């Protein structure tokens with residue numbers, strides 16, 4: 001797909017539902033008692049993979065777009081799938097679902113696309129095995145395809161080497177089935193949607209500092225869930241409104257959970273014109289309308305505990321940094337190397353192709369801002385967040401930008417290009 005420079009952006013939009021919350025609503029709904037009703041569910045390929053996997057385990061899930069209903073089978077009611085559970089491109093489906101599968105009374109195979117088959121699974125295989133799970137990598141490379149045979153699980157106190165909500169959640173899901181208390185301590189707090197949703201489904205779960213502790217459950221109870229707009233999707237419009245001249249955009253009903261709002265704190269550090277209007281929202285999942293307008297940004301340093309709260313936004317933050325005055329240093333973000341693509345390498349090569357001054361470091365990147373961007377051929381590596389970031393960059397680049405593999409936005413935001421183009425003046 002090809003893009004050109006824009007004269008300005010204006011208007012308002014609502015971004016699709018939060019990806020993390022959508023996945024969790026299917027998984028918890030499937031193992032709860034009763035029918036869970038979900039509004040605002042993200043109809044992206046990743047979340048549809050979660051639906052497909054749980055359907056294969058006998059869960060009746062109706063998806064009519066506006067409303068998704070999940071007829072839960074109870075904690076121990078999932079059925080053995082007749083063939084491989086296909087997770088597509090979704091790391092969240094793979095890792096969270098593995099925590100559930102580890103405790104079922106059947107054996108199954110989990111596999112996905114070429115990207116999933118390269119993503120590290122040892123990070124969940126190790127703690128789940130410590131709990132008594134029988135989980136192996138078919139090719140012995142600690143990646144999918146995985147073979148999981150349900151076992152009796154035991155509670156553990158796990159000190160996780162990575163701040164990862166997928167790792168934490170896999171262990172917490174397994175903890176529902178364990179014979180004792182399970183806790184996970186992270187080096188920095190990652191997104192807490194699992195903990196919040198566990199609580200609303202009636203699970204005994206507590207969080208203290210960097211540790212989440214779950215008690216075994218005997219029953220989970222179906223809920224009505226309203227999924228807020230995904231701040232990770234809103235981030236592209238926040239950036240677009242800030243870096244494109246003559247722009248003002250309002251993004252409505254965005255989830256601003258404090259474990260996800262790092263992009264807003266970076267905007268503050270960069271001196272961005274951002275206004276928030278609080279809209280209520282569920283417990284722990286506050287919602288706001290976000291208005292942004294054109295700003296000359298300045299560089300900043302991003303590292304430490306803020307990283308897990310903006311991990312998926314680093315590609316678009318790098319685009320903002322390329323337009324900012326001065327240097328931006330992003331560190332403590334080595335996790336970027338094991339996302340849908342190696343996001344450090346892919347950002348450095350593509351931003352360099354557009355004329356930016358950027359260098360990779362071991363755990364992040366350094367961007368010397370202010371160099372004018374020009375159109376280029378961008379290889380998205382079929383990573384949705386890379387494609388969307390460079391569609392935004394193209395709005396301020398001279399000449400034409402071509403994004404290769406642009407259709408990969410289907411993973412998290414199928415209507416992204418249409419929504420963006422509606423704002424262009």
Ligand code: S3P
Pocket residue numbers: 019020021023092163164165166167169190191311312335
């Ligand atoms: C997610 C956690 C993050 C994030 C991913 C979604 C989740 O991954 O990058 O897009 O829903 O738990 P990690 O846990 O690997 O950091």
